Amino acid sequence: MTTTIDDIQVSPAGQQFPRPIQEGQQHVYLHAGPFLFELQAVSHTAAANLEIQGAPASLLLGNVSDPRLRVRVPIPVRIVREGNTFVASFDAVDEFGYGQNRSEALEDLAKSIAALYFSLAAQNERLGEDLKSVRSRLDQYLERRLSR
Amino acid sequence: MKVREFEILVNKLELKTRDSRDRHAWFEHEGTVFTRTKRSHGHGDLPQHLIRQQLKLSEQELAGIVGCTLYRADYVAILRRKGIIKP
Numbered sequence: 001m002t003t004t005i006d007d008i009q010v011s012p013a014g015q016q017f018p019r020p021i022q023e024g025q026q027h028v029y030l031h032a033g034p035f036l037f038e039l040q041a042v043s044h045t046a047a048a049n050l051e052i053q054g055a056p057a058s059l060l061l062g063n064v065s066d067p068r069l070r071v072r073v074p075i076p077v078r079i080v081r082e083g084n085t086f087v088a089s090f091d092a093v094d095e096f097g098y099g100q101n102r103s104e105a106l107e108d109l110a111k112s113i114a115a116l117y118f119s120l121a122a123q124n125e126r127l128g129e130d131l132k133s134v135r136s137r138l139d140q141y142l143e144r145r146l147s148r
Numbered sequence: 149m150k151v152r153e154f155e156i157l158v159n160k161l162e163l164k165t166r167d168s169r170d171r172h173a174w175f176e177h178e179g180t181v182f183t184r185t186k187r188s189h190g191h192g193d194l195p196q197h198l199i200r201q202q203l204k205l206s207e208q209e210l211a212g213i214v215g216c217t218l219y220r221a222d223y224v225a226i227l228r229r230k231g232i233i234k235p
Contacts, residue, residue, distance in 0.1 A: 085192040096198045098188065108188055111169060119172065119184070128182040130204075130232050 061090075064142065065107065066114035073141045075113065079105060092141075093134045117142055149196035153214050154187050157203070160213050162220050175203070177224055182232050204232050 060074035079088045079102055088105040089096040095116050097109025120127065120135040127135065158165060163173040163185075174184040185202040187194050200210050209226055212218035218226075227233040 082195060083193065085195070087195045087198065089195075089198060094198070094202050096195055098192060098195055100192060112186065115168070115170065115172065115186075116184075119174075123174075123181050126176075126179060126181050128180050128232060129234065131181060131184065 061106065061110060061113075063110065064114040064117075065110040068145055069114055069117060069142050070145050071141060072143050075141050077106065077109060092137050113138075113142070149194040149199060151187065151194065154194055154199070156214050156216075157185075157199075157210075160216070160219055161203075161223050175223070175227075177227075177233060180233075182227055204230055 057080070058076065058078050061077050062071050062074050064071060064075075075090055076092070077088050077090055079086060081087075084100070085098050086100070086102050086105040087096055087098045088102070088109040090109060090113060093113070093116065095109065095112050097105050097107065097112050099105040099108050116134075117138050120131060120138065123131075124135065157163070158173050161175055163175055166172045167189075170186045170188050172184065172186045174181050176182070183203050185199050187199075196210070197207075200207065203210070204227060205213070205223075209218065213223065224233065228235070
């Protein structure tokens, strides 16, 4: 039996929202853009609540929210909670994003990665060795889309 | 890290900045860009350890800069010692 879910809204782990559940399978995987979440139904009533559990502490990012860039290799992201702030980090290039929930942190990170890519490209001739290495690592994950 | 402390870093290290969606800051010495960091314009505490990592600073060194016992010249010496600025 398959759980029916319509128009799921991505939420941070622990937040509840009403959604009719017909029956069945407890675990549903929601792939929303570059994000993958695991949902577990906690009730089988007609107007049951869904509680998001097990939001991943690490995942792969496939989109940096910039139409000029394409992700060649999925970007490994670590997400931690620090007090009231969620922090998502791409450790290979020391870049991070943060926000009030995982989604905000991931979106902030995605945009920061894109901004870093173009910033380093613009300053390429003036970069020290360490930042040149960062640029080189970024090039392994990202490439510019060809303009049509 | 609070926004106020981030701005102290910017001022003490004389970081160059650019404001767009985020506030980007980078350290230049003799025409070369050696480190960079950023903060968002949104709410919430900034992840201090990650900003430290971007600026190649230890906890103690960061505290020194924010606490006004270390300045830009000290930062240059720190980066030289760590091999980020090569002779």
